[in-house]
Amino acid sequence: MARPPRYSTDQLLDAAAALAGTGGPAAVTMTAVAKSAGVPSGSLYHRFPGRPALLAEMWLRTLGRFHVSYTDVLAGPGEPRPLALAAARHVVEWSREHPQAARILRYGAADFGKESWPAPALERLESANAQVMSAVASLATRLGATDDTARERVTAALIEVPYGLVQRHLREGTPVPATAVDMAADCAEALLPPA
Amino acid sequence: MARPPRYSTDQLLDAAAALAGTGGPAAVTMTAVAKSAGVPSGSLYHRFPGRPALLAEMWLRTLGRFHVSYTDVLAGPGEPRPLALAAARHVVEWSREHPQAARILRYGAADFGKESWPAPALERLESANAQVMSAVASLATRLGATDDTARERVTAALIEVPYGLVQRHLREGTPVPATAVDMAADCAEALLPPA
DNA sequence: CCATTATTAGAGAGCAGTCTCCAATACAAA
DNA sequence: TTTGTATTGGAGACTGCTCTCTAATAATGG
Numbered sequence: 001m002a003r004p005p006r007y008s009t010d011q012l013l014d015a016a017a018a019l020a021g022t023g024g025p026a027a028v029t030m031t032a033v034a035k036s037a038g039v040p041s042g043s044l045y046h047r048f049p050g051r052p053a054l055l056a057e058m059w060l061r062t063l064g065r066f067h068v069s070y071t072d073v074l075a076g077p078g079e080p081r082p083l084a085l086a087a088a089r090h091v092v093e094w095s096r097e098h099p100q101a102a103r104i105l106r107y108g109a110a111d112f113g114k115e116s117w118p119a120p121a122l123e124r125l126e127s128a129n130a131q132v133m134s135a136v137a138s139l140a141t142r143l144g145a146t147d148d149t150a151r152e153r154v155t156a157a158l159i160e161v162p163y164g165l166v167q168r169h170l171r172e173g174t175p176v177p178a179t180a181v182d183m184a185a186d187c188a189e190a191l192l193p194p195a
Numbered sequence: 196m197a198r199p200p201r202y203s204t205d206q207l208l209d210a211a212a213a214l215a216g217t218g219g220p221a222a223v224t225m226t227a228v229a230k231s232a233g234v235p236s237g238s239l240y241h242r243f244p245g246r247p248a249l250l251a252e253m254w255l256r257t258l259g260r261f262h263v264s265y266t267d268v269l270a271g272p273g274e275p276r277p278l279a280l281a282a283a284r285h286v287v288e289w290s291r292e293h294p295q296a297a298r299i300l301r302y303g304a305a306d307f308g309k310e311s312w313p314a315p316a317l318e319r320l321e322s323a324n325a326q327v328m329s330a331v332a333s334l335a336t337r338l339g340a341t342d343d344t345a346r347e348r349v350t351a352a353l354i355e356v357p358y359g360l361v362q363r364h365l366r367e368g369t370p371v372p373a374t375a376v377d378m379a380a381d382c383a384e385a386l387l388p389p390a
Numbered sequence: 391c392c393a394t395t396a397t398t399a400g401a402g403a404g405c406a407g408t409c410t411c412c413a414a415t416a417c418a419a420a
Numbered sequence: 421t422t423t424g425t426a427t428t429g430g431a432g433a434c435t436g437c438t439c440t441c442t443a444a445t446a447a448t449g450g
Contacts, residue, residue, distance in 0.1 A: 002394080002395045002396035002397070002446085002447065002448070003395075003396050003397045003398075003445065003446040003447050003448090004396085004397080004446075004447060004448095005396080005397065005398090006397075006398065007397095007398090024220075024305070024306050025219075025221065026220065026221055026306075029436085029437060029438085030437070030438060030439080031436075031437055031438080032437095039398090039399095040398070040399045040400055041399090041400075041438085041439080042397090042398065042399055042400060042401095042440090042441090043397075043398055043399070045438090045439065045440080046396085046397065046398075047397095050438075050439075051437090051438070051439090108366040108367075110219070110366065111219050111221075149374050152372065152374055152375075152378075153374075153378060156360055156375070156378050159363075160359050160360055160362065160363055161356055161359050161360065161378075161382060162359075163359055163362070164355050164356050164357075164358055164359010164360065164362060165351055165355055165356065165359065167355065167358070167359060167362070168354075168355055171303040171305065172303075177347065179344050179347055179348070180347075180351070183347075183348060183351050183356075183386060186385045186386060187356060187382040187385055187386065189385060190381045190382055190384060190385035191378060191381060191382065197416085197417065197418070197424080197425045197426035197427070198415065198416045198417050198418090198425075198426050198427045198428075199416075199417065199418095199426085199427080200426080200427065200428090201416095201427075201428065202427095202428090224406085224407060224408085225407070225408060225409080226406075226407055226408080227407095234428090234429095235428070235429045235430055236408085236409080236429090236430075237410090237411090237412095237427090237428065237429055237430065237431095238427070238428055238429070240408090240409065240410080241426085241427065241428075242427095245408075245409075246407090246408070246409090
């Protein structure tokens with residue numbers, strides 16, 4: 001009934017992600033994506049209503065890929081404490097394996113113009129974040145974190161600290177050392193409620 | 196001998212820093228800085244040869260302010276271990292006290308166009324970083340960190356972990372909770388060589 | 391083979407941002 | 421007062437980016 005697409009959405013997002021990974025948000029211009037993917041600007045605007053929409057899709061795709069692997073770990077079988085340690089390790093391992101994606105997530109959604117995103121994209125972001133936060137929260141209760149401080153410590157152990165361990169390497173473009181995985185686990189041990 | 200300056204360099208950098216703190220690197224356009232400071236573009240370009248130079252000065256001023264307070268702590272008197280814990284705490288405390296500055300340092304120099312900076316600015320950056328790294332390294336040896344892994348753990352304890360603890364709050368614009376200070380110290384305990 | 395339609399293709403309008411240039415200005419020194 | 425000079429002030433050239441518009445194209449269903 002119609003002409004088949006020559007360029008896939010993923011292909012365009014790949015180009016955008018590559019630019020974002022190396023040059024940060026500012027490098028992801030519509031012109032640069034079009035050039036890098038070998039697509040005329042018209043085709044790009046046929047897929048995405050504008051730059052904010054493209055940035056939103058790229059961000060959500062990247063975040064989603066991390067989220068599925070992360071929630072997989074969180075939802076795994078076994079005792080909560082080993083699970084929490086595994087989750088902390090996983091953040092670092094995932095960053096080691098997906099440096100380009102991790103370099104994108106190093107920025108906030110705000111750095112990719114979140115405030116201009118189309119409403120559906122914002123909702124997807126909201127729901128993705130809520131899902132992860134609820135998984136972490138449920139693990140926190142299983143760990144015996146009752147008050148706010150204890151819950152904050154769990155969040156820090158599972159997300160913020162492992163992420164911090166990786167940041168500098170992502171910024172500098174150097175590979176994340178394997179020793180960072182153990183550091184994340186050691187910090188988690190120190191932050192989680194006593195066993 | 197000449198007309199006195201009406202606008203100080205600091206005043207212009209303040210405007211730039213405010214823009215960077217709220218909107219990130221992309222918000223710091225020469226036009227925006229001029230408008231926000233109430234300065235015509237000609238005056239701005241009289242002080243700074245171009246946008247890269249302005250960004251460099253802003254970054255170096257912000258980094259320098261952190262560095263002096265941080266190296267003060269590192270060079271303090273006393274046993275190395277309490278000193279290291281104090282340094283870890285200090286990173287979080289400083290971010291709590293200087294949220295705007297911390298929000299700037301959350302980005303890398305690369306995000307502020309480091310590759311286009313004038314050569315003298317690059318040298319100053321290099322030397323500032325080297326100074327801090329050497330202070331950390333000397334503390335690491337005093338702590339008994341002999342191999343590379345142990346040294347990496349010290350760096351992580353003193354810089355990367357405390358910084359990671361603060362990141363999310365900086366991104367979201369929420370104040371950094373006081374509990375984060377203790378978390379930084381607890382993680383440092385776990386990462387430093389055993390006492 | 392024709393009509394329909396999603397997609398490609400690219401030219402170019404419009405705009406925001408950087409930077410240049412030159413005249414006007416205000417002060418210090420002679 | 422006069423001269424010299426660092427600075428202000430702003431107009432506008434130039435560039436790069438976003439986005440629009442229209443025509444061409446390639447497949448499908450009748």
